[in-house]
Amino acid sequence: xxxxxxxxxxxxxxxxxxxxxxxxxxxxxxxxxxxxxxxxxxxxxxxxxxxxxxxxxxxxxxxxxxxxxxxxxxxxxxxxxxxxxxxxxxxxxxxxxxxxxxxxxxxxxxxxxxxxxxxxxxxxxxxxxxxxxxxxxxxxxxxxxxxxxxxxxxxxxxxxxxxxxxxxxxxxxxxxxxxxxxxxxxxxxxxxxxxxxxxxxxxxxxxxxxxxxxxxxxxxxxxxxxxxxxxxxxxxxxxxxxxxxxxxxxxxxxxxxxxxxxxxxxxxxxxxxxxxxxxxxxxxxxxxxxxxxxxxxxxxxxxxxxxxxxxxxxxxxxxxxxxxxxxxxxxxxxxxxxxxxxxxxxxxxxxxxxxxxxxxxxxxxxxxxxxxxxxxxxxxxxxxxxxxxxxxxxxxxxxxxxxxxxxxxxxxxxxxxxx
Numbered sequence: 001x002x003x004x005x006x007x008x009x010x011x012x013x014x015x016x017x018x019x020x021x022x023x024x025x026x027x028x029x030x031x032x033x034x035x036x037x038x039x040x041x042x043x044x045x046x047x048x049x050x051x052x053x054x055x056x057x058x059x060x061x062x063x064x065x066x067x068x069x070x071x072x073x074x075x076x077x078x079x080x081x082x083x084x085x086x087x088x089x090x091x092x093x094x095x096x097x098x099x100x101x102x103x104x105x106x107x108x109x110x111x112x113x114x115x116x117x118x119x120x121x122x123x124x125x126x127x128x129x130x131x132x133x134x135x136x137x138x139x140x141x142x143x144x145x146x147x148x149x150x151x152x153x154x155x156x157x158x159x160x161x162x163x164x165x166x167x168x169x170x171x172x173x174x175x176x177x178x179x180x181x182x183x184x185x186x187x188x189x190x191x192x193x194x195x196x197x198x199x200x201x202x203x204x205x206x207x208x209x210x211x212x213x214x215x216x217x218x219x220x221x222x223x224x225x226x227x228x229x230x231x232x233x234x235x236x237x238x239x240x241x242x243x244x245x246x247x248x249x250x251x252x253x254x255x256x257x258x259x260x261x262x263x264x265x266x267x268x269x270x271x272x273x274x275x276x277x278x279x280x281x282x283x284x285x286x287x288x289x290x291x292x293x294x295x296x297x298x299x300x301x302x303x304x305x306x307x308x309x310x311x312x313x314x315x316x317x318x319x320x321x322x323x324x325x326x327x328x329x330x331x332x333x334x335x336x337x338x339x340x341x342x343x344x345x346x347x348x349x350x351x352x353x354x355x356x357x358x359x360x361x362x363x364x365x366x367x368x369x370x371x372x373x374x375x376x377x378x379x380x381x382x383x384x385x386x387x388x389x390x391x392x393x394x395x396x397x398x399x400x401x402x403x404x405x406x407x408x409x410x411x412x413x414x415x416x417x418x419x
Contacts, residue, residue: 312327
């Protein structure tokens with residue numbers, strides 16, 4: 001530990017400029033900043049939103065197979081990651097994702113469940129962002145407009161007339177990344193997938209909340225293929241518990257494959273809230289009442305299409321002083337709950353790569369960033385394809401292509417005893 005501290009101290013005192021510029025202060029950009037902070041590598045992080053509160057909160061992120069890596073890669077002065085669990089202050093439940101087929105009401109619970117080992121933690125996205133922002137100074141209202149690079153430096157220009165210079169630039173600004181368009185010379189392979197999605201949220205309390213938690217502690221999906229004659233899924237998720245432990249925020253999402261969603265004039269993008277809500281009510285009216293509580297408690301005016309979904313598949317990208325991570329490199333739909341997982345995994349892998357480079361040797365940078373990019377793009381592309389295909393066909397329990405949650409296949413769950 002002492003040798004690491006001395007090495008980082010020497011590095012910090014010998015710098016003449018910022019090592020790493022990070023464009024984007026979402027979960028991936030902030031995770032990268034934390035991992036660099038632990039290594040003593042200087043950085044600046046910029047966010048296009050005008051303030052922390054401007055960004056739409058989003059739903060929930062599943063943190064699972066990279067948890068040990070995350071804990072080891074961030075500084076010790078952050079609160080424990082377990083404190084992010086959206087089930088807290090409840091302690092009687094473990095994270096759980098469950099599948100239901102209304103045609104088989106007596107089928108045992110099918111899904112994936114966490115345990116005492118805390119191998120999976122579900123956390124509201126805004127809480128993950130706030131946690132990762134601990135001791136990080138984010139520069140808000142910094143919309144990137146232009147990038148210039150030389151043999152030795154990268155310069156990032158912003159809409160407000162300011163600029164920043166560093167040795168490395170990391171594009172972490174999401175699916176509409178300015179950084180990606182720069183390195184691809186204006187080309188933009190991001191696409192809108194053929195998936196319709198309408199969502200809403202509400203507050204549940206008392207017995208209604210308990211009923212939904214019993215159906216699926218974290219989330220459950222209702223397979224509506226039998227009711228509609230075509231693939232359609234109702235997602236119900238706990239977004240977060242409230243501190244009183246008797247109420248919480250829950251959300252629903254109605255999801256179906258639809259080629260029309262790839263077009264700018266898709267009806268979901270232009271419909272008003274009441275039209276969206278009426279569509280959801282009509283499509284779900286044949287379901288048992290227990291699955292409809294969240295929809296019924298949602299104010300129709302809060303029923304909205306999610307921000308337009310994106311899918312981004314890239315086989316390769318140039319290597320140099322500029323690289324990407326997260327949605328900027330492999331945007332995916334949220335239907336396997338893996339976008340945040342892969343974005344943070346990218347950040348931790350990239351931080352290790354940055355820790356090995358000689359910033360004055362561009363050939364060395366290319367040599368080290370190359371393997372990072374190959375692994376990141378391949379892993380992200382695979383996940384993006386699987387997520388987009390999630391609702392494309394009827395899936396059978398026990399089949400090789402049945403649903404996955406948090407990287408594990410859904411299967412019959414053992415009975416649980418909740419006190």
